[in-house]
Amino acid sequence: MSEPTTHATGTTRVKRGMADMLKGGVIMDVVTPEQAKIAEDAGAVAVMALERVPADIRAQGGVSRMSDPDMIDGIINAVSIPVMAKARIGHFVEAQVLQSLGVDYIDESEVLTPADYSNHIDKWAFTVPFVCGATNLGEALRRITEGAAMIRSKGEAGTGDVSNATMHMRSIRAEIQRLTSMAEDELYVAAKELQAPYELVKEVARNGKLPVVLFTAGGIATPADAAMMMQLGAEGVFVGSGIFKSGNPAERAAAIVKATTFHDDPDTIAQVSRGLGEAMVGINVDDIPVPHRLAERGW
Amino acid sequence: MVTTADQPLIGVLAVQGDVVDHARALEAAGARVRAVRRPEELEGLDGLVIPGGESTTIDRLCRIFGLHEPIRAQIAEGMPVYGSCAGMIQLADQILDGHREQQTFGGIDMTVRRNAFGRQVDSFETDLGIDGLAEPDRPYRAVFIRAPWVERLGEDVEVLARADDHPVAVRQGNLLATSFHPEVTEDHRVHELFVRMVRERA
Numbered sequence: 001m002s003e004p005t006t007h008a009t010g011t012t013r014v015k016r017g018m019a020d021m022l023k024g025g026v027i028m029d030v031v032t033p034e035q036a037k038i039a040e041d042a043g044a045v046a047v048m049a050l051e052r053v054p055a056d057i058r059a060q061g062g063v064s065r066m067s068d069p070d071m072i073d074g075i076i077n078a079v080s081i082p083v084m085a086k087a088r089i090g091h092f093v094e095a096q097v098l099q100s101l102g103v104d105y106i107d108e109s110e111v112l113t114p115a116d117y118s119n120h121i122d123k124w125a126f127t128v129p130f131v132c133g134a135t136n137l138g139e140a141l142r143r144i145t146e147g148a149a150m151i152r153s154k155g156e157a158g159t160g161d162v163s164n165a166t167m168h169m170r171s172i173r174a175e176i177q178r179l180t181s182m183a184e185d186e187l188y189v190a191a192k193e194l195q196a197p198y199e200l201v202k203e204v205a206r207n208g209k210l211p212v213v214l215f216t217a218g219g220i221a222t223p224a225d226a227a228m229m230m231q232l233g234a235e236g237v238f239v240g241s242g243i244f245k246s247g248n249p250a251e252r253a254a255a256i257v258k259a260t261t262f263h264d265d266p267d268t269i270a271q272v273s274r275g276l277g278e279a280m281v282g283i284n285v286d287d288i289p290v291p292h293r294l295a296e297r298g299w
Numbered sequence: 300m301v302t303t304a305d306q307p308l309i310g311v312l313a314v315q316g317d318v319v320d321h322a323r324a325l326e327a328a329g330a331r332v333r334a335v336r337r338p339e340e341l342e343g344l345d346g347l348v349i350p351g352g353e354s355t356t357i358d359r360l361c362r363i364f365g366l367h368e369p370i371r372a373q374i375a376e377g378m379p380v381y382g383s384c385a386g387m388i389q390l391a392d393q394i395l396d397g398h399r400e401q402q403t404f405g406g407i408d409m410t411v412r413r414n415a416f417g418r419q420v421d422s423f424e425t426d427l428g429i430d431g432l433a434e435p436d437r438p439y440r441a442v443f444i445r446a447p448w449v450e451r452l453g454e455d456v457e458v459l460a461r462a463d464d465h466p467v468a469v470r471q472g473n474l475l476a477t478s479f480h481p482e483v484t485e486d487h488r489v490h491e492l493f494v495r496m497v498r499e500r501a
Contacts, residue, residue, distance in 0.1 A: 006426040006438075014422045017444050017483040021351045021384070024315040040398065043360060045315060045353040080398055081353055082419065082445065104419035104445070127420050261314050261336065261360055 010127035015149035018105065018129055019213035022046060022082075022150075022236055026226065026257050027215070029053050029240040031071075033078035035249070042253035046082040046104070048238070049075040054111050054158025054294070055241035055280065064112045066094040072101050084131070089298055090116025092125075099128040105150070106130045108143075110297035111157045111240075120298070123147030133217065135168045135295055137175035141196035141204070142299075144212055151210060153234070154295040155218015158241050160282025162219045162228070164295060169216055169232045179205040218295065221246070221279050223259030223272050230263035247277030307345035307497045310335040312370075314360035316352020316385060320482035321490075328490040330497070338369045346379040346497035349386030351444070351480045354413065355398045357385055362402065374406040379473040379500055381493040387469075387476035388413055388447055395450065407471045408453025415448040415465070416478075422446070427479075429460040429468050432488040439486060441467070441479035448478055473500055 008014075025045030030036040036047045051067040052060065066087055076083050082104035087094040089108055094115070098106050108121050110133050123130040124147035133154035134140035140151045153172060155165030179190060182205060191201040203211055216229040217238035226237045237260050239253075246252045255272040262268035290296065306329060311321045313334035322332040325348065335341055347370070349357070361367045374380055374390075382390040389403050391411035416422070422445055426438035441462070448465035452458065460468035460477075467478035468489075473496060481489035 007423055008425070009421065009423045011424055013442050013483060014424055014444060017442050017480055018419055018422060020317040020320060020483055021353065021444055021480075023317055023319070023352070024313070025353060025356055040355060041400075043356045045356050080396065080413065081355060099420060102418050102420060129419065257356070258360070258363065261364075 012149070015129035016212050018082075019131070019150035022215075023213060024261060025236050026253075026260050027084065027236070027238045028243055028253060029238075030075060030244070033074045035244055036075045036079045038250050039243070039253055040079045040081050042250060043257035044081060044253065045236070046084055047075065047079060048084045048086065048107060048240075049103070050086050053241040053244060055160075055245050056158075057111060058158040058283075066091070066098065066112070069097065069101055072098070072103065076102060086112055087121070088112040089114040090119050090121060092121045095121050095126060095130075099126055103128065108132050108148075110154060110294045114297050120146050123149075131215070133295070133298060134172065136171045137204075138194035138196055139298065140172060140210060140214075141194055141200050144210070145197055145200060148212065150213045150215065152215040152217040152238055154298075155216065155220070156285045156288070157218045157294050159219045159285055159288070160221040160242060160245070160280040161285045162221070162225045164285050165216050165219045165229055166232060168218075168295070169229060169234055172214065173233045176204055176208060176210070180208045219285070220256075221282060223255045223269055226256045227259045227263035227269050230260055236260070242280055245280035252276050252279075305329070305498075306331050307494065307501055308333060308343065309346040309348060309494070309497060310341060310344040311348045311350060312357070312361070312366070314364065314366070315356045316350040317480070317482050318350050321348050321350045321383075324482050324487050324490040325494065327487045328494045330494050335366070336364065338365050341366075341369050341373060344378065345501050346381070346493065347373065348493070349380065349382040349389050351384035351386065351482065354385035354388040355401055357389065358401050358403070367402065367404070370404050374404055374474070377473055377500070379475075379493065379497045380406065381475040383477050383480050383482060384444065384446055387411060387478055390474055390476045393451075406474045407456060407469060407476055409449050409456055409469060410451035411447045412450050413447050414445050415450075416443055416446045419445055425462060427460045427462060427467070429489070431459055431470070431492050433491060434488070439488065440484055441477075441481075442483050443467075443479045446478040
């Protein structure tokens, strides 16, 4: 009954659909196969394989790049859930390598040092789907125009300070809300201001949501952080340094998963928040000079 | 006048996965929908959908929050249940390539291999002929994402569709399972089939 002529990989539906399957879930940063297994056991819907979590990138400095293929292979072989990996903004060859390794999603990420300060990767050119960060609606729509199949609000990675995640999520949500209340002829100016194509702006105005899944990231360290971001409209959560920079990663990971599912149930969030030990120490975003903020990367 | 029997109440298991798209498709197919995250939310349902998502996560959360046994009991009592992708895995009596602790609800006498069609770069869409759908001559555009396939089938399991010679849509009694994701397309004929199954039982 199969008809090979109709068979198509890497379509928009297949790429965006993959993100649909992650909804309501938690994606965890891991740097070793052992951490990947802890994340899978805790109920993560996917892991993000990288060499250093953002908190260490921030502390150690230097140029941060795509991870070693051996390390990514090790994580792919350790777990059965999807594996994501990060490429530098604009580094299309790192992305080609990650696709060749068989990762399930590429994060074109501001957490790594950008490789191109003008252009992002042409993501339509790939079979593997991409997730990109955004601080506001215009940035999200520009990434979608370049082919991103999933968006995450950026927050400020590696801080354990959730304030920028809330700011970016609220900003995206408010700007979408504003579009839905506009007259059709006002959308032309809105598109110009958002620096995004008119057709895409019109689609968002009509549907009241992005055409791709919207997750949150950057500074989430506790079950309550994750639940708050879900209540603010995130469809799922990326947790980076917050898990493996804490006192009890396995317990904290499991608790964040539960709090994400029951994000609107304070009793459950209270129950899962007990006995988790130390959260990551963290840095206040206000203490980081603006040029050193990762969210400023990408445009 | 629309009666309750015309608009059955169908639950969508909502611990993780593509819940909203299943809810939208079920409503388009004429059902009322309730999200299910707690055992008491199973009460009074005419049917249940287990959505696509990450099967290890769905299984784990169902066991932690006390849904596993009640759902098994409902299946045993004959409640119509439809599972897509991760949901197909959860309805299989046996699975291959699962997580070491993974448990399924079971109900369909089959063995399903998880992620059998490959990783995301192998995910695909294709036209299928599916038995039992309305307008049988119109191909069904099916979206497969890191999809499972059926490797062994019991005698009582009916194959409704195949892709690459593997069964990808099956039915046993009141249970329906697909490897693919009807919820991500605008063609609601699979959900209509399930709503018909629910109405016939109700």
